[in-house]
Amino acid sequence: MNMKKIRNLTLAAGLCYLAGLAPAVHAQQKPNIIFIYADDLGYGDISCYGMKKIHTPNIDKLAKQGVRFTNGYATSATCTPSRYGILTGRYPWRQQNTGIAPGDASLIIPTDHKTLPGMLQDAGYHTAVIGKWHLGIGAPGTTIDWNADLKPGPLEVGFNYAYIMPATLDRVPCVFVENHRVVNLDQNDPITVSYKHKVGTDPTGKENPEKLRMRTDPNQGHNQTIVDSISRIGWMSGGNSARWKDENIAGIITQKAIDFIGQNKTTPFFIYFASGDMHVPRYPNSQFRGKSGMGLRGDAILQLDWTVGQITHALDSLGLTKNTMIVFSSDNGPVLNDGYLDQAVELVGSHKPAGPLRGGKYSSFEAGARVPLIVKWPAGIPKAAVSNTLIGQIDFYASLAKLTGQPIADGDAPDSYDMLQQLLGKSKVDRPYLITQGGPLSIIEGDYKYITPSKGPKVATDVNIELGNHPSAQLYNIKKDVFEKENLAEKEPARVKAMAEKLSAVKAA
Numbered sequence: 001m002n003m004k005k006i007r008n009l010t011l012a013a014g015l016c017y018l019a020g021l022a023p024a025v026h027a028q029q030k031p032n033i034i035f036i037y038a039d040d041l042g043y044g045d046i047s048c049y050g051m052k053k054i055h056t057p058n059i060d061k062l063a064k065q066g067v068r069f070t071n072g073y074a075t076s077a078t079c080t081p082s083r084y085g086i087l088t089g090r091y092p093w094r095q096q097n098t099g100i101a102p103g104d105a106s107l108i109i110p111t112d113h114k115t116l117p118g119m120l121q122d123a124g125y126h127t128a129v130i131g132k133w134h135l136g137i138g139a140p141g142t143t144i145d146w147n148a149d150l151k152p153g154p155l156e157v158g159f160n161y162a163y164i165m166p167a168t169l170d171r172v173p174c175v176f177v178e179n180h181r182v183v184n185l186d187q188n189d190p191i192t193v194s195y196k197h198k199v200g201t202d203p204t205g206k207e208n209p210e211k212l213r214m215r216t217d218p219n220q221g222h223n224q225t226i227v228d229s230i231s232r233i234g235w236m237s238g239g240n241s242a243r244w245k246d247e248n249i250a251g252i253i254t255q256k257a258i259d260f261i262g263q264n265k266t267t268p269f270f271i272y273f274a275s276g277d278m279h280v281p282r283y284p285n286s287q288f289r290g291k292s293g294m295g296l297r298g299d300a301i302l303q304l305d306w307t308v309g310q311i312t313h314a315l316d317s318l319g320l321t322k323n324t325m326i327v328f329s330s331d332n333g334p335v336l337n338d339g340y341l342d343q344a345v346e347l348v349g350s351h352k353p354a355g356p357l358r359g360g361k362y363s364s365f366e367a368g369a370r371v372p373l374i375v376k377w378p379a380g381i382p383k384a385a386v387s388n389t390l391i392g393q394i395d396f397y398a399s400l401a402k403l404t405g406q407p408i409a410d411g412d413a414p415d416s417y418d419m420l421q422q423l424l425g426k427s428k429v430d431r432p433y434l435i436t437q438g439g440p441l442s443i444i445e446g447d448y449k450y451i452t453p454s455k456g457p458k459v460a461t462d463v464n465i466e467l468g469n470h471p472s473a474q475l476y477n478i479k480k481d482v483f484e485k486e487n488l489a490e491k492e493p494a495r496v497k498a499m500a501e502k503l504s505a506v507k508a509a
């Protein structure tokens with residue numbers, strides 16, 4: 001472009017300002033952003049991260065055209081805190097009640113701080129959350145009435161549109177919520193929910209196991225109200241016309257995302273798309289059931305890959321691919337038996353859901369929080385790359401603020417680093433350190449990881465995962481010893497001391 005044209009553009013932008021209009025040329029240059037978040041997808045669960053038994057061509061295509069991170073981390077080894085971290089840019093352990101949220105939790109995200117979607121709204125984005133929420137709904141100290149307006153919720157923390165599963169797929173109420181209301185609710189059949197005692201007359205998994213399409217693990221509960229032939233955590237009655245069918249969830253939320261893309265094709269948009277896939281209960285659509293040879297967990301991975309393909313196809317057909325950033329990641333590491341006997345354990349064979357990492361969901365070992373992380377944006381990332389840069393999902397807030405030219409007020413997103421150049425594959429400078437959360441906290445700095453002492457159990461026997469708890473300090477060189485076999489704490493007391501002090505300082509800040 002020659003100088004004259006540039007000056008003309010500047011002049012046009014100036015005139016827009018004078019007329020009180022946003023300069024369209026700038027607005028259109030901002031990329032659309034779609035954050036695709038899988039649930040319980042492990043580091044080794046997709047083919048571009050080493051999965052051999054099944055193929056995930058649509059996810060792999062993102063990696064082939066973008067930056068694939070090998071040291072990308074969720075904030076935590078479970079869902080609620082990881083989601084809190086992304087949306088707030090704040091470590092979840094700074095706030096109480098950020099552990100796995102019960103299905104009747106009130107809103108966990110504070111409404112008095114800017115969130116990632118709220119910041120993007122300021123930048124002119126139209127924002128949506130579609131899929132799993134699991135961050136609570138309603139004011140603290142109140143009881144949710146599922147038949148009335150459900151707020152505060154996503155719309156009060158930065159989203160213009162919400163189409164959500166309120167908690168997890170295994171928690172009642174098993175209904176979609178669109179903006180403030182349960183979808184398809186018949187007011188003559190109101191919903192009652194309790195996490196304390198049985199409500200209504202619906203059969204439960206405990207009383208009527210013969211009505212179940214999959215058995216539950218007797219050690220893990222999940223034997224309360226039966227919805228869609230699957231028993232859940234918690235009791236619900238009513239809302240029959242609103243209850244979801246598990247096999248339709250992926251199709252419904254994918255279509256909602258495609259609709260939102262179509263409706264917002266001329267303005268920059270942000271979609272936080274949180275798939276329910278891989279989380280229990282796993283009951284993907286019939287087009288995927290039985291297709292992976294690995295049982296329903298493998299079938300759910302195929303369904304997730306299909307979802308990614310549908311979204312990328314919609315972008316292609318609207319001509320939006322070039323200027324849309326797609327981020328793909330997972331909220332925590334893998335688990336096979338998380339409460340339902342769906343043959344995930346029996347049919348996993350030689351597949352390693354965590355790839356080369358130790359532990360899994362819930363764990364302080366690497367498989368808890370190190371997850372697949374891919375960023376693709378043709379207009380901004382011209383060259384595909386694999387990056388070993390240390391980076392956290394918590395960094396999206398500051399990085400996207402930088403990308404969209406938004407300021408970050410004091411007190412907002414305090415733990416988020418601007419890693420934009422790294423996300424775009426233009427820098428490989430590590431984050432100075434990163435704190436991750438299994439049970440106890442860990443700090444990763446350079447090649448090393450320090451796990452704080454914890455008296456908790458070594459293994460979560462119900463899910464059969466090593467938790468990484470140890471009564472004294474653990475130090476691993478995760479570059480040389482990625483499986484965290486050799487605890488170097490006794491050999492390197494000075495390093496242990498320095499890292500423990502650093503962690504304490506960050507906690508106190």
Ligand code: NG6
Pocket residue numbers: 039040078079080100134168170219220221222233279280332338339
């Ligand atoms: C656990 C559930 C598990 C799953 C998890 C949340 C039991 C025994 N186990 O408490 O099934 O729902 O919470 O998973 O209730 S997460 O991915 O949303 O964090």
Ligand code: CA
Pocket residue numbers: 039040078079279331332
């Ligand atoms: Ca999860």
